[in-house]
Amino acid sequence: MKIAKRHFLNYSILIPYLMLSIIGLIVVYSTTSAYQIQQGGGPMRLVINQSLFWLVSLVGIFIIYRMRLSFLRKSSVVNIVIVVEILLLIASRFFEPVNGAHGWIRFAGFSMQPAEYLKLIIIWFLAHKFDKIQSEIGTYDYQALTKGSWVPNRLNDWRVVSLLFLGLVVTLPDLGNATIITLIIIIMLSVSGVGHRWFSTALMGITVGATVLLGSIWVMGVDVVAKIPVFGYIAKRFAAFFNPFEDATNAGLQLSNSYYAMSNGGWLGRGLGNSIEKKGYLPEAHTDFAFSIVIEELGLVGASLILAILFFMILRIIVVGIRARDPFNAMMALGIAGMLLVQTFVNIGGISGLIPATGVTFPFLSQGGSSLLIISIGVAFVLNIDAHERRLLLEEEIEQTLY
Template identity: 70%
Template sequence: MIVVILVEIILLLLARFVGETVNGAKGWIKIVGGFTLQPAEYLKLILIWYLALKFSSQQENIGIYDYQYLTKNQWIPRSINDWRTITLFLIALVAIMPDLGNATILFLTTLIMISVSGIGYRWFSTILGSLFSVSFVTLGAIWLIGVDRVAKIPVFGYVAKRFSAFFNPFQDLTGAGHQLANSYYAMSNGGWFGLGLGNSIEKRGYLPEAHTDFVFAIVIEEFGFIGASLILALLFFLILRIILVGIRARNPFNAMMAIGVGGMILTQTFINIGGISGLIPSTGVTFPFLSQGGNSLLILSVAIAFVLNIDASEKRMQIEQEFVDSGENFQNNRYRTRRR
C-alpha cells in the first residue's frame, strides 16, 4: 500500500509542476496518444482503500479505546507514519493544484471513513457539527473580508472568482458569474418536462463546460425537472445499494470499503448539484457517470467493481458459513440419535 501511495504522490507532484493547466488549475498529465492522466481522481479510491485497510486492522482496539486509539491521545500528529499526516498531505497536494473540488471530496470522504471506523456515535455528531460550523464561518469570513482581497492570495486567486459568483452571479455576467447565471437559465428553460433530448439552447456556446461540470444543468434543460429527478433517483438508489452492501458486510474491511465508495459518490453528486444550483460555490466537480471525463468514469467503474466483488465475497462467505453450520447440526443430530 505504501508503494501505491508513493507513486500517487509522485504523480500529484508531476501534475502540479509539470502538468497541463486547464481552467486555472494544474492537475492533468499528458501521455502519448492524447490520453491525459488526472492523479486526483485515482487518489479517491486509493484513499478509501488505505483508510479501510488501516481502520479495519484496528477494530478491537477502536472498540475498547474509541477515537482515542486512532489519535494515540495526540490531537496533532507527530509522526510522518501517522494516518492523519499521510491523509492531510495527500489532500493538501490536491488543494494546491488548486483543485478544491476534488480536495473537498477527499476531505469529506475521509470524514465518512472516520465516522464508520467503529468510533462512538457522539464523535459523528461532533464531526458533522464542526463541518457545518467551519463552512458557515469560512463563507462568512470571505463575505466580510471581500472576494477581491481573497483573490490576492497566489494559490487561490482563481478560486476566489467562484466565491464571487456564489454571492452574486448576475453582478458579473461576462466574467465570474457567467457559468452560474447560464446554469440558472438552462434550468429555467427546462421547466417541468424539458425541451427534449438534444434541444438544449445553453449548450450551443452559451454555457461553458456544458459537457463536464455543468452537464446536469443541460440534463434539466432537456429532460425537465421530472426527468432529472428520475435520473437522480436512480443514482441515489445505486448509492443506497452500495451502502447497504457495506452495512451487511461481516468483514470490517469490506464494510468500510463499500461505505467509503458510496460516500464518495454521494459527496461528488452533492457538490456538483450544489455548484450548478448555487447552494455552494462551484468547484469544478464532474457529475458521476454523466460528465465527460475518462479518468472520472474509469475510477467510478473500478469503484463499482470493488463493491460487486465485495458483495459476491460476502455472499460466498455466508454460504460457506451456512454449510459449516448445517454440517455441525448434522453431526450433533447424528450423535444424539446414537445415544438414544
C-alpha cells in the first residue's frame, strides 16, 4: 500500500524555513539599501537578486522533495558531483579576488561561490561512503574508516577526497569555509557509527591546535604571518582579533564597528532600518556582519527570537536524523543540522570577537544567493528523508495490522 509523500511533509521544519527566508529578505533589504544608494544603484537591486535565488530555491525544494532517495545514493551521481565541484573550485581561482580571496565565479552578471556548495557536497559524499561500510564500522570501529592504515593509499579514499577539497579551499584562500568544512568532516565522523571517544579526541585536537596557532601568532607577531603569501590578508583578521581598537581604522575596522552596532542596539534596538553602522561605518554589513546590524536594529530581544526560530528548525532536523532507521538518511540529516549549527556559531563568534573573523555568512540573514540556495537544498533533503522514513514506518504498521 503506497501513501502519497505529500501527506508526510514536516511542517515543523518547513514553516520555520519559510519564516526565516522572509525575515532574511527583510534584513537583506535593510542592510543593502543604504549600501546600494552609496554605490549609485537602486536600493532594491540586491534584495531582488536574493528573492530570485529564493524562488529558485522553492522550485528546488519541490523537485528534491519528490525525488527518489535511491537516486542520491548512486555512486555515479556522487562521483559526477565531486568532479564538477573540483573543477568549479579550480576555476574560481582564475577569477578576480574579493576582499583578498578568490572563490567567486562571475559571468554575465551572475556569480556563484563553489565553496558554499561544498558544505553540502562533503556531507553527501561522506554519508554515501560511510553508509557502505556500516557493518564494518560496527565490528572494527574507526579502523573500518582507515582500512587498517593511517596513510590513505587509494585515490577514492574519503580522506584523500576530503583533503583535496580542503586544500583547494585553503589556497583560495577561504579561511571561513575551510574551518566550517573541517568541522563538518568531524561531525560526519562522529555520526558515522564510530566510538564517541574519537569525536572527543578530534575536538580536543582542534582546541589544542587552535590554541597553539593563536599563541604562536601572538608570540611571533602578526607582521610575520602577513609575509606568508597565502595567508597575508588573513593576518589582518588575527590582528583585529587580538585588539580591534588598536587599529580601528584598518585591521580592526570591522570588529570595532560590530561592537558599536551591538552596543547601539541594546535590548530593543533602534528600529528596523534605523542602523547607524550600516551607513558606511561597518564594511560587509550585508554579508559577514549582517547579524550585528540585526542586533542594532531589533535589539537583543529581536535577535534572540530569530535565533530561537533557527535553533528550533535545527533541533527538528536533528530529531529527523535521530529517528531515521537508515544510516545514510540519519547521517545526511545530522550532517545538515551540524552544517547550520557550525555556520551560525562561527559567524556569531566572528562578529563578537570570540574567534577571528572568518568571512562566514549568517544563515538566511546575510545577502548571498549561493548560501541561501545551499541551505534550501539541505532543508529539501531533510524533508524528503523525513517523509520517506515516516511513510515506510506507517506502511509497515499497516501491513502488520492487515496480516
